[in-house]
Amino acid sequence: xxxCCVRRVVIAGGGFGxxxxxxxxxxxxxxxxxxxxRNFHLFQxxxxxxxxxxxSPGEIAAPLRSLLRDQKNTRVLLGEAVELxxxxxxxxxxxxxxxxxxxxxxxxxxxxxxxxxxxxxxAPGLKSIEDATHIRSRLLYxxxxxxxxxxxxxxxxxxxxxxxxxxxxGVELAGALAEIARDTLRGDFRSIHTDEARILLLDGADRVLxxxxxxxxxxxxxxxxxLGVRPRTGVRVTExxxxxxxxxxxxxxxxxxxxxxxxxAGITVSEFTGIVAKAxxxxxxxxxxxxxxxDLTVPGHPEVFVIGDAANLEWKGKPLPGVxxxxxxxxxxxxxxxxxxxxxxxxxxxxxxxxxNLAVIGRASGxxxxxxxxxxxxxxxxxxxxxxxxxxxxxRNRVLVFIRWGFQYLTFDRGARIISMGANDPGDRxxxxx
Amino acid sequence: xxxCCVRRVVIAGGGFGxxxxxxxxxxxxxxxxxxxxRNFHLFQxxxxxxxxxxxSPGEIAAPLRSLLRDQKNTRVLLGEAVELxxxxxxxxxxxxxxxxxxxxxxxxxxxxxxxxxxxxxxAPGLKSIEDATHIRSRLLYxxxxxxxxxxxxxxxxxxxxxxxxxxxxGVELAGALAEIARDTLRGDFRSIHTDEARILLLDGADRVLxxxxxxxxxxxxxxxxxLGVRPRTGVRVTExxxxxxxxxxxxxxxxxxxxxxxxxAGITVSEFTGIVAKAxxxxxxxxxxxxxxxDLTVPGHPEVFVIGDAANLEWKGKPLPGVxxxxxxxxxxxxxxxxxxxxxxxxxxxxxxxxxNLAVIGRASGxxxxxxxxxxxxxxxxxxxxxxxxxxxxxRNRVLVFIRWGFQYLTFDRGARIISMGANDPGDRxxxxx
Numbered sequence: 033x034x035x036c037c038v039r040r041v042v043i044a045g046g047g048f049g050x051x052x053x054x055x056x057x058x059x060x061x062x063x064x065x066x067x068x069x070r071n072f073h074l075f076q077x078x079x080x081x082x083x084x085x086x087x088s089p090g091e092i093a094a095p096l097r098s099l100l101r102d103q104k105n106t107r108v109l110l111g112e113a114v115e116l117x118x119x120x121x122x123x124x125x126x127x128x129x130x131x132x133x134x135x136x137x138x139x140x141x142x143x144x145x146x147x148x149x150x151x152x153x154x155a156p157g158l159k160s161i162e163d164a165t166h167i168r169s170r171l172l173y174x175x176x177x178x179x180x181x182x183x184x185x186x187x188x189x190x191x192x193x194x195x196x197x198x199x200x201x202g203v204e205l206a207g208a209l210a211e212i213a214r215d216t217l218r219g220d221f222r223s224i225h226t227d228e229a230r231i232l233l234l235d236g237a238d239r240v241l242x243x244x245x246x247x248x249x250x251x252x253x254x255x256x257x258x259l260g261v262r263p264r265t266g267v268r269v270t271e272x273x274x275x276x277x278x279x280x281x282x283x284x285x286x287x288x289x290x291x292x293x294x295x296x297a298g299i300t301v302s303e304f305t306g307i308v309a310k311a312x313x314x315x316x317x318x319x320x321x322x323x324x325x326x327d328l329t330v331p332g333h334p335e336v337f338v339i340g341d342a343a344n345l346e347w348k349g350k351p352l353p354g355v356x357x358x359x360x361x362x363x364x365x366x367x368x369x370x371x372x373x374x375x376x377x378x379x380x381x382x383x384x385x386x387x388x389n390l391a392v393i394g395r396a397s398g399x400x401x402x403x404x405x406x407x408x409x410x411x412x413x414x415x416x417x418x419x420x421x422x423x424x425x426x427x428r429n430r431v432l433v434f435i436r437w438g439f440q441y442l443t444f445d446r447g448a449r450i451i452s453m454g455a456n457d458p459g460d461r462x463x464x465x466x
Numbered sequence: 467x468x469x470c471c472v473r474r475v476v477i478a479g480g481g482f483g484x485x486x487x488x489x490x491x492x493x494x495x496x497x498x499x500x501x502x503x504r505n506f507h508l509f510q511x512x513x514x515x516x517x518x519x520x521x522s523p524g525e526i527a528a529p530l531r532s533l534l535r536d537q538k539n540t541r542v543l544l545g546e547a548v549e550l551x552x553x554x555x556x557x558x559x560x561x562x563x564x565x566x567x568x569x570x571x572x573x574x575x576x577x578x579x580x581x582x583x584x585x586x587x588x589a590p591g592l593k594s595i596e597d598a599t600h601i602r603s604r605l606l607y608x609x610x611x612x613x614x615x616x617x618x619x620x621x622x623x624x625x626x627x628x629x630x631x632x633x634x635x636g637v638e639l640a641g642a643l644a645e646i647a648r649d650t651l652r653g654d655f656r657s658i659h660t661d662e663a664r665i666l667l668l669d670g671a672d673r674v675l676x677x678x679x680x681x682x683x684x685x686x687x688x689x690x691x692x693l694g695v696r697p698r699t700g701v702r703v704t705e706x707x708x709x710x711x712x713x714x715x716x717x718x719x720x721x722x723x724x725x726x727x728x729x730x731a732g733i734t735v736s737e738f739t740g741i742v743a744k745a746x747x748x749x750x751x752x753x754x755x756x757x758x759x760x761d762l763t764v765p766g767h768p769e770v771f772v773i774g775d776a777a778n779l780e781w782k783g784k785p786l787p788g789v790x791x792x793x794x795x796x797x798x799x800x801x802x803x804x805x806x807x808x809x810x811x812x813x814x815x816x817x818x819x820x821x822x823n824l825a826v827i828g829r830a831s832g833x834x835x836x837x838x839x840x841x842x843x844x845x846x847x848x849x850x851x852x853x854x855x856x857x858x859x860x861x862r863n864r865v866l867v868f869i870r871w872g873f874q875y876l877t878f879d880r881g882a883r884i885i886s887m888g889a890n891d892p893g894d895r896x897x898x899x900x
Contacts, residue, residue, distance in 0.1 A: 071610060071885045088522035095883045097654035107656040110610040110885075128614070176505060176544040180562070220531035222541040449529045451505045451544075 049340030056367030483774030490801030631731030
């Protein structure tokens with residue numbers, strides 16, 4: 033099947049970067065192999081909605097094979113990249129090897145605990161479908177445990193929720209959780225009032241949503257407080273365990289008794305990124321991201337592209353952020369470089385088109401930063417809705433998601449409130465994924 | 467809160483029996499406590515649709531608290547019944563005790579391997595949400611593994627699916643799986659043709675759907691064969707392991723190489739049913755079901771009701787089957803007995819109203835037996851659809867399910883095709899729940 037003169041493009045990772053690279057190679061005379069550990073593309077920006085019971089996993093996941101079904105030059109392989117033979121140009125999988133002429137590394141990011149990996153069990157992060165269903169189980173279980181707890185102090189600990197990190201994910205989680213407590217679960221319990229839940233949103237910076245302009249951070253903070261969230265900024269977490277969180281503030285140390293902590297504070301690259309760096313001699317930054325050339329290739333290896341969360345490319349004085357639009361644009365760019373090389377032309381430098389920065393805070397509120405235009409409140413929320421439905425459209429789930437959101441908006445209810453059984457049990461009983 | 471003269475009704479289990487008992491006690495002057503290990507009611511008849519990727523778990527599960535939110539005399543407890551103090555009239559949970567004046571045991575059924583519990587790992591059954599997502603992962607993973615397998619014999623084993631048990635669950639699973647192979651996945655793969663998949667449906671009886679009249683069994687068999695399923699009846703499974711299934715037929719022993727086996731052959735009662743039998747001195751049948759009085763109480767314990775799959779009540783010469791309508795009617799009946807006792811009246815005997823027996827076979831085919839009326843083909847399928855949507859209506863998911871089914875009917879696609887990571891990995895890689 034493979035001919036000598038056909039370029040074999042191998043893409044590691046089916047997230048926004050890898051998927052958009054594959055799609056952009058649709059009409060290029062190459063053979064594309066997309067390798068992913070999972071059989072689906074995940075719409076990560078809506079993962080917090082699974083964690084808070086608004087959406088089901090299937091609504092934000094689409095099988096990679098379906099998405100690329102009609103693209104005849106492309107095949108999808110379920111497999112895990114474990115080594116890179118950079119000299120022999122082969123991607124080594126756990127059970128085989130795939131030769132390439134061009135390699136696009138798009139293996140994304142994972143949670144980062146800044147040297148405190150032991151915290152992971154008590155403060156799960158939100159990167160995968162399993163993370164989301166696990167967090168969903170823990171959030172919902174906390175209310176169940178509080179309902180049964182006779183000791184007022186312990187009940188208060190069960191009704192205290194700590195979200196570490198007030199970036200977009202942390203803010204969106206906190207807003208959704210406040211709505212669960214105030215609206216969704218209202219009247220469901222007999223011994224507790226769910227609106228007594230304390231939702232603390234911690235961040236080391238001096239304001240929420242640090243990447244946004246100050247004016248929008250303030251607006252977001254007001255919206256959060258209005259929903260019942262307590263943002264606490266300038267706070268450093270020094271300890272996380274089963275029974276609480278210890279923080280360091282300007283005023284000294286403080287202990288918060290809680291049974292439910294969610295980690296939204298930091299990400300690092302996938303393990304495979306380190307393997308690529310080692311195999312190619314590329315440099316990595318503090319977070320493990322590979323420093324790439326302006327055309328997104330690895331220095332000395334023009335056939336190896338690194339894109340999305342795995343790459344560090346300076347833009348206007350600082351590294352591009354790890355968000356979906358960067359990954360999508362870089363995926364399309366890497367595909368374009370490969371296509372122009374086939375035509376014998378050289379590559380240009382990647383240029384980022386910033387389409388704006390959005391975060392949503394509960395029902396009908398949000399912040400949006402387009403540089404020239406800054407809005408908050410319901411107009412930002414409407415924008416957020418429009419943008420996300422537009423992107424989701426490609427995954428055929430748009431109508432379902434729209435209907436579910438419509439329902440929820442009208443009824444304050446959430447359709448996917450399952451506490452599932454699994455390996456990591458909150459309260460020794462229920463948890464895991466489902 | 468509790469007064470001496472208020473009757474405390476405790477219901478163990480929030481399936482069809484327990485939920486309908488609780489709902490029927492809505493206007494009765496009692497205090498109802500519904501205890502379940504899980505926080506949701508599961509619409510079990512559609513579990514096979516989760517296992518085959520048509521529906522998401524959240525679409526057939528509804529939080530018990532929501533379903534009973536407005537019923538002020540009822541509280542829901544998340545907890546596991548581990549003991550019964552029949553003399554002291556207390557239900558003992560893993561972490562506490564609940565006193566009762568009346569107890570309704572509605573703890574349902576679980577998979578039964580007839581003494582071969584070791585088969586469970588290689589032949590998962592379909593009783594819980596986790597079972598369903600695990601089976602979904604295994605079915606989908608088998609196609610992925612086949613796509614990558616160079617050895618034709620092993621590829622054939624990956625593309626061979628064995629369903630043990632040709633009752634309604636087995637038939638519905640087989641039909642849906644045949645459609646996945648023929649339609650849903652068509653064109654998704656590059657190395658395999660998914661319609662080469664062999665789907666074997668085994669049963670020890672001499673025909674599929676043994677509880678149905680022969681004429682409908684024959685119609686169902688024709689529909690299955692038309693879809694590409696190979697029913698094999700009069701077959702006894704003697705061994706299940708990682709690499710295949712050994713069967714005994716009239717012609718002797720036979721080995722089927724397969725990596726994917728689903729167990730739909732038998733059920734037994736929950737462990738708690740045995741505890742109830744021991745504590746009350748009640749008799750159990752071969753499958754563990756408690757032999758109950760005509761009013762569904764345990765002999766010698768008029769305050770203990772056993773209903774649904776946990777009970778054995780003879781009706782027209784044989785025990786009532788373990789299906790949702792029996793459990794629902796028995797739940798309502800137990801509630802009525804409790805209500806009439808409060809008014810000082812005695813109890814009548816439970817009478818089963820058989821509303822018919824339905825099974826669906828893929829798109830637009832099915833069988834329906836109403837005694838006086840027997841239909842098959844699309845009219846039976848339409849009936850099935852109507853009945854299930856009507857019952858689902860109560861769980862607010864009706865519209866979503868209807869839309870998803872509509873989509874799927876028109877597009878041959880399935881929205882919830884996630885292979886998730888978990889403890890029980892098919893092919894050492896992907897599996898578990900999600």
